[in-house]
Structures are given as C-alpha cells and as structure tokens.
Amino acid sequence: MALKIFNTLGGQKETFEPLTPGRVHMYVCGVTVYDSAHLGHCRFLITFDVIYRYLRFLGFDVNYVRNFTDVDDKIIKRANEENASCEAITERYIGEFHQDSGALGLLAPTIEPRATAHIAEIVEMIKRLEAQGLAYRVDGDVFFSVAGFGDYGKLSRKNIDELEAGARVEVDERKRSPLDFALWKSSKPGEPTWESPWGHGRPGWHIECSAMSTKYLGQPFDIHGGGRDLIFPHHENEIAQSEGAYGRPLARFWLHNGFLNINQEKMSKSLGNFFTIREILDDFDPAALRHYFLSSHYRSPMDFSKDGLNEAARATDRIIETLDRVNYWAGYGAPVVADPAVIESFRAEMDDDFNTPRALALIFDEVRSLNRLLDGKKSKGIEERGAALGAICDTLGLLRDGYADRKKQRFLKKTNITIEQIKEFIDLRDQARAAKNWQEADRIRDQLAANGIVLEDTVQGTMWKVK
RNA sequence: GGCGGCGUACCCAAGUGGUUAAGGGAGAGGUCUGCAAAACCUCGAUGCAGCGGUUCGAAUCCGCUCGCCGCCUCCA
Numbered sequence: 001m002a003l004k005i006f007n008t009l010g011g012q013k014e015t016f017e018p019l020t021p022g023r024v025h026m027y028v029c030g031v032t033v034y035d036s037a038h039l040g041h042c043r044f045l046i047t048f049d050v051i052y053r054y055l056r057f058l059g060f061d062v063n064y065v066r067n068f069t070d071v072d073d074k075i076i077k078r079a080n081e082e083n084a085s086c087e088a089i090t091e092r093y094i095g096e097f098h099q100d101s102g103a104l105g106l107l108a109p110t111i112e113p114r115a116t117a118h119i120a121e122i123v124e125m126i127k128r129l130e131a132q133g134l135a136y137r138v139d140g141d142v143f144f145s146v147a148g149f150g151d152y153g154k155l156s157r158k159n160i161d162e163l164e165a166g167a168r169v170e171v172d173e174r175k176r177s178p179l180d181f182a183l184w185k186s187s188k189p190g191e192p193t194w195e196s197p198w199g200h201g202r203p204g205w206h207i208e209c210s211a212m213s214t215k216y217l218g219q220p221f222d223i224h225g226g227g228r229d230l231i232f233p234h235h236e237n238e239i240a241q242s243e244g245a246y247g248r249p250l251a252r253f254w255l256h257n258g259f260l261n262i263n264q265e266k267m268s269k270s271l272g273n274f275f276t277i278r279e280i281l282d283d284f285d286p287a288a289l290r291h292y293f294l295s296s297h298y299r300s301p302m303d304f305s306k307d308g309l310n311e312a313a314r315a316t317d318r319i320i321e322t323l324d325r326v327n328y329w330a331g332y333g334a335p336v337v338a339d340p341a342v343i344e345s346f347r348a349e350m351d352d353d354f355n356t357p358r359a360l361a362l363i364f365d366e367v368r369s370l371n372r373l374l375d376g377k378k379s380k381g382i383e384e385r386g387a388a389l390g391a392i393c394d395t396l397g398l399l400r401d402g403y404a405d406r407k408k409q410r411f412l413k414k415t416n417i418t419i420e421q422i423k424e425f426i427d428l429r430d431q432a433r434a435a436k437n438w439q440e441a442d443r444i445r446d447q448l449a450a451n452g453i454v455l456e457d458t459v460q461g462t463m464w465k466v467k
Numbered sequence: 468g469g470c471g472g473c474g475u476a477c478c479c480a481a482g483u484g485g486u487u488a489a490g491g492g493a494g495a496g497g498u499c500u501g502c503a504a505a506a507c508c509u510c511g512a513u514g515c516a517g518c519g520g521u522u523c524g525a526a527u528c529c530g531c532u533c534g535c536c537g538c539c540u541c542c543a
Contacts, residue, residue, distance in 0.1 A: 011471095031543070044543035074541075156538080162469045163539065205541085227543030232470095234542090257543070258472090264535070268542060295480065295491070301473075301536070308479060311492040318491085321505070357481050361490035371506055375499090438501060445503070456504050465504090 003058065003351045005223075006299060008231060008254040009155050013353055016253060018222045024060045025221035026052070027213040027251070029230055030112070032069040033093035034078045037100050038274040039304060040260045040267040044227045046290055047257040047298040049106045049397055051225070054350050057395045065216045066109040067209060068094055070116050071192050071202050086192050090114075100277045104286050105399040111216060115208035119194045122203045122211045126183045126196075128245045138174040140186025140199040146179040149240045155254060156232035181237055183207050206237040213250070214242060224251035231256055258301040267304060280309075285406055287320070287399045288313035294356035294396060315364075319393065320403045322367045325374050326386030339381060342366060342388035346395070356396065363392060404465065411452065411466040422453060426462050429455070 003016040018024045028048045031041055048066070055062045070090040079086045094114075101108070115122075126142055129135040134148045146152050146160065153160055163179060171178045182204035187193035193200045213221065219242060226235065235254065242250040260267050267274045280289060292312035296302045330336075342362075349358040366389050373382050393400050412419065425444055432440040445455050449467070456463045 029543075032541090037543095041543055047543090072541090156470080158470065158539070225543095228472095229538070229542055232538060233540085259537070259543080261536080266537075266542090270542075291491095292479095297481080299472095300480090303479095305479090308492090311479065314493095315491050318505095325506085355481075357490075361481070364490055368507085372508095375507055433501085436501075442502065449503095454504060457500080457502095458505090463504095 004353055005253055005255065006353045007252075008256050011157070014253070016222075018060065019220065019252065022059070022061055024055050024062045024223065025217040026055075026062060026064050026223040026225065027209070027217055027221060028064070028066045028109075028224075029209060029226035029234065030066040030068050031097065032072050032074060033090045033097065034072065034074040035093065035269065036276045036278065037097055038267065038269070038276050039280060040227075040274065042100075042104065042277050042280075042289065043260045043293055043302070044225075044257050045101070045104065045106055046293045046397070048225050048255075049104075050294065050298075050356065051223075051255070051354055052107055052109075053395050053397055054354060058347075062110070063217060064109040065111050065113065065213065067212055068097075068112060068114045069205065069208065070094070070114045071208075072205060076191055080190075090116075096278075100281075103281050104277065104290070105397050107397070113212045113216065115203060115212070116192070118208065118212050118215065119196075119203065121215050122207050123184075123194075123196050125207060125211045125214070125241065125245055129183065129241065132244060134240075134244045135183055136176065137198055140184075140201055141174070141182055142184040142198050143175055143180045144183050144237070144240060144244075146177050146181075146240065149244050151243065152179070152240055153236065155236050155239055158232060158236075179233075181206060181233065183241070206234055207241060209234075210238050210241040210245070210250070213238075214246070219246055220249040221251055223253045223255060225255040225257075228256045228258055257298045260302050260304050262304045264303060275304075283410070284309055284313060285316065285399075285403060285410075287403055288316045290396070290398055291316045291319075291360070295360060297357055298354060316398070316403075319363060319367055319389075319398070320400055322370050322374075323386070323390060323393070323400055324404070326370060326382060326389070329374060330383045330386060336383040336387050338388035338391045339384040342385055343391065346388075346392050350395075359392065359396065363389065366392075407466050415451070417451065417453075422448070422464055426455065426464060430462060433457075 004013045005016045006012065007014050028044075031037060037045075052062060052064050068090070071086070075086050075089055079089050082089070126135060129144065130142070132148075134145055135142050136145055153163070160179065184196060184198055184201050184207075185204055186199060186201045192202050194202060213219070213224070224235070224238075231254075239250050262273050265271060265273060288309065289312075292309050293302070295312060295315075345362055346359055349355045349362055352358070366385060370382065370385055370389065373380070373385075390400070408419075411417075425448055429441045429444040432438075432444065448455060448464070452467045454465050454467050456465065
C-alpha cells in the first residue's frame with residue numbers, strides 16, 4: 001500500500017516517498033491579503049488541509065508552510081482607495097483570514113511566513129541570480145531572463161516560442177523577452193519600499209515563494225501546491241528562479257487543485273461572482289461546506305451552487321446522526337481501537353491521489369452498517385467501527401463536535417425563537433400526548449414544523465432539532 | 468492561434484480495459500411509530516454526449532463530430 005499522488009510535473013500519478021523518511025516538507029502558495037477570502041480560496045484551503053491531515057494520519061511529521069503575500073499592487077491600490085497604510089490593510093485581512101481558518105477548522109500550518117518579513121532572503125536570492133547571469137537591471141528594476149533558463153516551461157508544458165507568439169500582454173519594452181518577469185521593482189513615492197543593491201524598491205510577486213520555501217524547507221522539498229491558475233506563470237517562475245539560483249530541483253511533487261466555478265464561470269474577485277467564506281458560514285455549517293468540497297475530487301472543476309451545498313448539508317446530517325447514535329450507545333467511556341479493516345479501506349481510497357469522493361462513499365457504507373447494527377440492538381463491533389468512522393471524519397476534518405449545537409445556534413440567531421419557547425411548546429405537547437389528545441399534540445408539532453423545528457419522540461423524551 | 472481538461476441516472480459525483488456502472492441528495496413503495504421524525508428494507512442508468520474503429524471484451528484505448536470550460540494577463 002503506497003500513497004500515489006498526481007504530479008503536475010510529468011502529468012501522472014506517482015508513488016510518493018518523502019526525501020527524508022518520515023518527514024514531509026510541503027509548501028502551499030497562500031493568499032494575497034487585500035480583501036476577504038472567498039469560496040474559491042476556501043476550496044484550495046480545504047484541499048490542502050485534507051492533504052496535510054492525511055499525511056499526518058499516515059504518520060508523517062509534516063513541515064507545512066503556507067505564506068501570506070503582503071506586498072503587492074492590489075494591496076497598494078486598496079490602501080490608496082481607503083487612504084490607509086498597507087500595513088493596516090494586510091493586518092486586517094490576515095486577522096480575518098485567521099478567523100475564517102478557525103471557523104473552517106483548518107489546521108494551522110507549521111509556519112505562515114510573510115513576504116515583508118523576508119526581504120533580506122529575497123534580496124540575497126536576486127543577487128545570486130545576478131551572479132548566475134540570470135537577472136538584469138533596467139533602471140531600478142531587476143528582471144529574470146527566461147532565455148537563460150533552459151527548462152522554462154517544463155511544469156506547464158509550454159513552448160517559449162509559442163508563448164511569445166500568443167502573448168497578448170502589454171509588453172514592457174525594457175524587457176529582453178516578453179516572458180521575463182520582475183524580481184525587484186523600484187518603488188514609487190508612498191509605496192512600501194526597502195533598501196537594496198538596486199536602490200529603493202520592493203520584491204516582485206514570484207520571488208517571495210522561492211526565497212521563503214528555500215529558507216524553511218530547503219531545496220528540493222517534497223510537495224509544492226496551489227490552485228491550477230498558479231501553474232503558469234507563478235509556479236513556472238518559481239522553478240526558474242530557484243533552480244536557476246541553486247542548480248537543483250525546487251520541489252518534487254507539484255499539486256494543483258481545480259477551480260470553483262459558479263454558473264460555469266470561474267469564481268473570482270474581478271468577475272464579482274463570489275461568496276465570501278464568512279457569508280456562507282452564516283447559513284451553512286463548516287462541516288457541510290467541507291463535505292461539499294470533498295464530494296468532488298480536488299483536481300476536478302466544481303460548479304458551486306447553494307442547492308449542492310444544501311444536499312451536502314443533509315448528507316452531513318446523516319453522518320453526524322449516526323455518530324451521535326454510536327456515542328449514545330457506547331457512552332463516552334474507555335477509548336477503543338478503531339476497526340482496522342475500515343481504516344485500511346479508508347487508506348486504500350485516500351492513497352489513490354486523495355480520492356475523497358470514494359472516502360465519503362466508504363463513510364456512507366459504514367453509516368448504513370452501523371445504523372443496521374444499532375437498529376438490531378446487536379453490539380458486535382459497534383464501538384470499533386464507530387471509532388473508525390470518527391477517526392476517518394477527523395482525518396478529513398469534518399467538524400463533528402458541536403455540530404447539532406452550531407445548527408441550533410444558527411437557527412436561533414436567524415429567527416426570533418428562543419429555546420425557552422420551544423421547550424414550552426414541547427411541554428404543552430407532552431401534556432397533550434399524556435392525555436392522548438393526539439389532535440392537539442399534532443397541531444403543536446405541525447406548528448413547530450412550519451417554523452423549521454422538527455420534533456422526535458424518543459425513549460429519552462422529545463428532542464427537537466432544526467430541519 | 469498554442470496547451471490542457473470536461474460531457475456518467477431527476478440533481479451532485481466516483482469509476483479510465485474484464486463478473487450485477489460506487490456513494491450522496493431528491494423521488495416511489497414498505498417496516499417501525501398513536502401519528503410523525505430518524506433509521507432500516509426495496510425500487511431506480513441493458514447504459515456512460517454522438518458516430519465510427521481497435522479488442523475475445525470499452526464508460527474506460529484510437530479517430531472524427533457536437534457541446535462546455537480553464538490556462539496562455541493579476542488570480543486559489
């Protein structure tokens with residue numbers, strides 16, 4: 001049994017073995033902090049959170065680095081619009097990002113480096129590239145010379161000549177080739193700026209990832225990830241910089257997640273067709289959102305819809321209900337060993353390029369089996385299989401703890417109904433039921449149902465839940 | 468123009484050469500229940516965009532056609 005991962009570099013699944021036995025070094029390109037994170041970001045965050053969790057589940061000690069791009073044209077633009085400092089903007093959105101991450105149940109990376117805290121390393125790397133003859137200065141800017149790096153295009157499988165022919169970018173005439181990109185930009189008055197051998201300026205976008213990944217993970221490291229759109233030019237440029245500077249590979253496995261579309265179009269800031277993470281979490285549980293993303297393979301494109309998210313929410317309810325039943329049945333007593341056969345099946349699915357849709361199918365097979373056992377009042381293996389199911393959910397990061405409470409809280413927040421009122425209705429109905437006044441009991445229940453509250457008569461009494 | 472991807476039941480979505488095409492949601496019938504809810508059971512694509520081809524055998528490989536999308540520019 002071995003983990004196989006689809007490697008963009010090479011375009012096929014390859015057996016994964018870390019360079020250092022037992023330790024995985026992983027870098028994922030994070031976000032530019034100039035605005036609230038949206039569902040598209042959510043997908044890449046959850047994708048790599050699951051990969052991180054699964055690698056840990058396999059027993060690897062994972063060094064997971066995910067950066068913040070906190071110096072960039074968009075940040076400067078935003079700061080100017082708000083008449084605020086860039087620091088104020090980036091601090092605000094890094095704070096928001098951490099709130100969203102917490103709400104989504106994302107495991108914190110080992111380190112979250114910021115570009116502005118690594119200017120020295122960036123300058124050092126550019127100097128190295130200059131020494132290698134791969135960089136050239138024009139006025140106060142420094143560009144990378146693509147012509148000097150023979151492997152350029154190997155990740156995105158692009159041919160330099162065709163790229164030049166197809167380029168419809170406004171070409172900076174000072175560049176030797178239209179594909180050359182900025183390593184260092186001279187800064188205009190009012191922009192963030194640092195001292196450098198080339199005068200005052202700031203780093204280009206791509207160089208920060210090269211500098212920071214090398215600093216924290218060495219070179220080469222095991223896994224480099226990000227969204228599909230980063231393949232070209234961002235990751236291609238990172239490779240050119242890092243491999244050009246050090247003469248050895250940057251990363252061994254390159255993973256890219258598919259896009260989240262909406263109405264067949266890419267969800268993006270520029271198109272304005274996005275939902276922010278926080279607005280979706282007002283209406284949906286983070287576990288449901290995660291379930292929704294996991295129901296599709298991470299490399300496939302997805303078309304977002306609230307209907308789809310609602311379906312995922314109902315499916316999540318089903319898993320949670322079963323886990324609750326198991327917990328009730330078993331109590332929260334002594335921990336048991338998770339059923340090894342179930343865990344093994346989970347591994348088999350996930351080892352195949354993190355096939356979460358199949359892992360979910362396994363979860364539902366287990367849900368059905370467990371419910372059948374619980375219905376039959378048979379005890380054989382319930383605790384072990386329940387423990388396995390719980391472990392699988394945890395490895396996927398489905399936030400099962402507090403699920404029912406969160407659902408109730410969202411409901412109570414959106415309506416003016418209080419728990420006390422609901423309990424009063426339940427008491428009234430219980431009295432009617434005790435008197436076998438079924439008509440009145442049903443009337444109360446129907447009334448609550450009309451308000452989105454479902455009652456369940458159980459041996460422990462009447463429970464309520466949100467529809 | 469170049470490169471890459473997709474099209475599987477009402478909806479979402481696995482499967483990429485070999486017994487009956489996973490799983491979820493919705494739907495229908497049933498068991499349980501005072502009635503419900505939940506759960507469980509049963510049903511549901513002789514077919515995988517279309518047409519050809521390769522093969523003993525294809526949703527899976529090849530070719531063509533149709534439809535859709537992404538990257539080539541900041542973007543997860």
